Amino acid sequence: MTFLPLADVFVPDGDEARHWAEEELAKQRYQAARPTWFDRWTADVVQWFIDLFTGDGAAGAAPIAMTVVVIVVLAALVVALLVWGRPRASRAVRRRQDLLGERDDRTAAQLRSDAERRAKVQDWDGAVVLRYRALARGLLERDLIDPAPGATAQGIAREAGVPFPGFVDRLRDAATAFDAVRYLRVPADESAYRALVGVDDELRDAAPALPASEGVPA
Numbered sequence: 397m398t399f400l401p402l403a404d405v406f407v408p409d410g411d412e413a414r415h416w417a418e419e420e421l422a423k424q425r426y427q428a429a430r431p432t433w434f435d436r437w438t439a440d441v442v443q444w445f446i447d448l449f450t451g452d453g454a455a456g457a458a459p460i461a462m463t464v465v466v467i468v469v470l471a472a473l474v475v476a477l478l479v480w481g482r483p484r485a486s487r488a489v490r491r492r493q494d495l496l497g498e499r500d501d502r503t504a505a506q507l508r509s510d511a512e513r514r515a516k517v518q519d520w521d522g523a524v525v526l527r528y529r530a531l532a533r534g535l536l537e538r539d540l541i542d543p544a545p546g547a548t549a550q551g552i553a554r555e556a557g558v559p560f561p562g563f564v565d566r567l568r569d570a571a572t573a574f575d576a577v578r579y580l581r582v583p584a585d586e587s588a589y590r591a592l593v594g595v596d597d598e599l600r601d602a603a604p605a606l607p608a609s610e611g612v613p614a
Contacts (some may be wrong), residue, residue: 421460461608494545495529495536496552496574504534507594511589520584521577522606524592528574540604559604 431613494500502510507530511571514523532552541555549571557564570592 418514425611430441496549497546500529502533503531504530504537507533515586515589518586520586520589523589524573524577524584527589527592528570531570531592531599534596534600536575538604549578556599560599560602561605563595563602570595 487609500507507526511523513524513611514520514526524610528549532541532549535552535556536543540559543552543555545557550568552565553571556567560567573584573588573592577584
């Protein structure tokens with residue numbers, strides 16, 4: 397191995413060395429290795445999340461974290477509404493299918509017509525059952541009640557008594573007539589059917605009572 401004398405070695409001064417370094421780093425292979433703006437942004441985001449949930453950054457970033465959570469929740473609600481529709485639409489589908497524990501998509505008008513056909517042949521049991529179903533369906537179609545799936549006749553009567561407080565007793569009697577035929581196998585007669593028809597017809601023409609909060613101020 398041959399060593400050159402120290403005097404033969406060229407040592408650049410500070411300015412010359414900096415110039416050489418800048419020229420070298422300007423070459424393509426060094427420029428390609430530099431992080432892009434996306435790399436820097438990703439690193440900043442990752443670091444922000446680390447600071448958010450570790451150390452002293454968690455307390456100071458609490459408002460920011462809450463804002464992020466609220467935004468995520470609102471976005472999820474918007475997506476849910478777009479995918480599944482409004483809750484009212486979902487209830488409407490259920491109303492068409494479930495009525496007094498059975499699947500039945502007939503309208504109130506159709507149920508009334510079917511009840512009248514039963515009454516004409518003096519099938520009072522069938523007429524009473526169908527007419528009470530028509531009463532319940534009519535209230536559902538007017539958005540005056542929203543019973544849970546499998547709601548009983550008495551449950552529907554109690555719920556209907558809220559918008560129609562003057563019908564509470566008659567609604568209870570109508571539900572009792574339905575239960576007597578449907579579950580207790582007690583034969584109905586024409587008077588029971590006509591009483592039910594009267595309640596249903598009067599409810600159709602009656603205006604529901606407004607809640608106290610919706611009353612017209614004096």
